[in-house]
Amino acid sequence: EGGSEGIIGEIRWMRVNTLRWSVEAAVEWFEKGGWEMFEEVEEMLAAAQSKPKVFALDAHIEPLLALPAAVSLPTISAYQDGRLLAQDKASCMPAWVLLTPALADAEDRAAARAAGEIGPDEDLPKRGKGLRVLDATAAPGNKTTMAAALIAGDEINGKVTACERDQGRFKVLKDMLKRADAKNVQPMNVDFLSLKPDDPKLKNVTHLLVDPSCSGSGIPSRLDHLIPSAPEAEQLARIKALSNFQMAIVSHALRFSGAVRVVYSTCSIWEQEDERVVMRVLAKKEFRDMGWRLAPRDEVMPTWERRGRVAACGGDETIADSVVRCLPEDGTNGFFVACFVKDENAPPIEA
Numbered sequence: 001e002g003g004s005e006g007i008i009g010e011i012r013w014m015r016v017n018t019l020r021w022s023v024e025a026a027v028e029w030f031e032k033g034g035w036e037m038f039e040e041v042e043e044m045l046a047a048a049q050s051k052p053k054v055f056a057l058d059a060h061i062e063p064l065l066a067l068p069a070a071v072s073l074p075t076i077s078a079y080q081d082g083r084l085l086a087q088d089k090a091s092c093m094p095a096w097v098l099l100t101p102a103l104a105d106a107e108d109r110a111a112a113r114a115a116g117e118i119g120p121d122e123d124l125p126k127r128g129k130g131l132r133v134l135d136a137t138a139a140p141g142n143k144t145t146m147a148a149a150l151i152a153g154d155e156i157n158g159k160v161t162a163c164e165r166d167q168g169r170f171k172v173l174k175d176m177l178k179r180a181d182a183k184n185v186q187p188m189n190v191d192f193l194s195l196k197p198d199d200p201k202l203k204n205v206t207h208l209l210v211d212p213s214c215s216g217s218g219i220p221s222r223l224d225h226l227i228p229s230a231p232e233a234e235q236l237a238r239i240k241a242l243s244n245f246q247m248a249i250v251s252h253a254l255r256f257s258g259a260v261r262v263v264y265s266t267c268s269i270w271e272q273e274d275e276r277v278v279m280r281v282l283a284k285k286e287f288r289d290m291g292w293r294l295a296p297r298d299e300v301m302p303t304w305e306r307r308g309r310v311a312a313c314g315g316d317e318t319i320a321d322s323v324v325r326c327l328p329e330d331g332t333n334g335f336f337v338a339c340f341v342k343d344e345n346a347p348p349i350e351a
């Protein structure tokens with residue numbers, strides 16, 4: 001989840017809601033309002049010591065801006081009307097990773113169309129057009145609305161189905177969809193595990209976001225800057241139960257008949273909820289036989305340096321390199337992201 005409204009240390013992360021606005025328009029709006037733009041977040045933070053109105057574009061995630069943490073949200077009208085949303089950088093990674101290849105395909109299609117190589121209604125033989133995302137565990141809806149924004153344009157024209165089991169949180173989700181103007185999302189107050197993966201109505205679901213409830217050990221409270229590197233003994237039973245629940249949710253997602261790409265994420269730093277869930281998936285013959293494997297690093301935030309813990313991946317450096325970790329020292333919440341892709345022709349993974 002977003003944590004304390006996008007604030008991590010000295011940074012306040014704001015996502016440009018491209019359902020209501022564009023990054024170009026946002027930059028112009030800030031600059032007209034007397035804000036100075038910096039190329040690097042670090043430079044922006046240094047300048048913020050003497051100048052309050054500064055911002056930077058994020059180097060990894062296109063619709064993301066970094067502002068100084070001291071900026072007060074009520075003073076920013078574009079936040080008040082939902083053109084900007086407060087969302088931690090790490091929390092933006094799952095939808096970005098899920099949709100990176102589809103966005104690249106859409107760009108190729110648009111370029112081919114502009115060059116007259118394909119007609120207005122023609123398609124390149126690639127996945128992506130009309131794609132359908134299912135967000136298994138959606139409230140409050142940060143990742144749902146980001147996915148919806150990324151696939152909303154004419155070139156993809158995608159839709160999101162968003163499941164939330166809890167009634168109170170379902171209401172929060174619906175409020176967020178309204179605030180973000182996410183008309184291409186169908187919210188469902190349902191237990192994801194009760195959906196049938198072979199339901200004909202869900203057979204065109206190709207991409208799934210799996211961001212289940214977790215220990216939240218990656219979210220530093222305002223007073224507590226130090227996160228212990230391992231759970232306390234008394235917490236272990238709870239972490240184990242969470243890890244089993246996370247495994248059940250991600251397994252259910254992998255069984256959807258049309259699924260080709262599934263992103264798993266947590267805001268936990270415990271390996272039991274992170275790499276070890278991934279290793280349990282990779283070890284299952286059922287999933288190997290279906291063609292599931294881990295997406296390689298070049299599809300999963302390739303320029304992000306902090307990767308998985310090798311020891312927690314059974315010593316396998318390739319597996320560790322394919323997944324992403326984040327820590328508060330990276331200017332984000334503690335977070336974990338892995339992406340599974342289905343390739344029916346791939347040789348089975350030995351894990």
Ligand code: SAM
Nearest residue numbers: 137138139140141142143164165191192211213
């Ligand atoms: N992805 C969300 C976002 O970025 O705003 C945060 C999701 S939060 C970590 C997990 C959510 O999953 C909670 O709202 C919880 O109520 C919901 N949840 C847990 N188990 C579920 C299930 N079996 N089916 C649907 N929703 C579930």
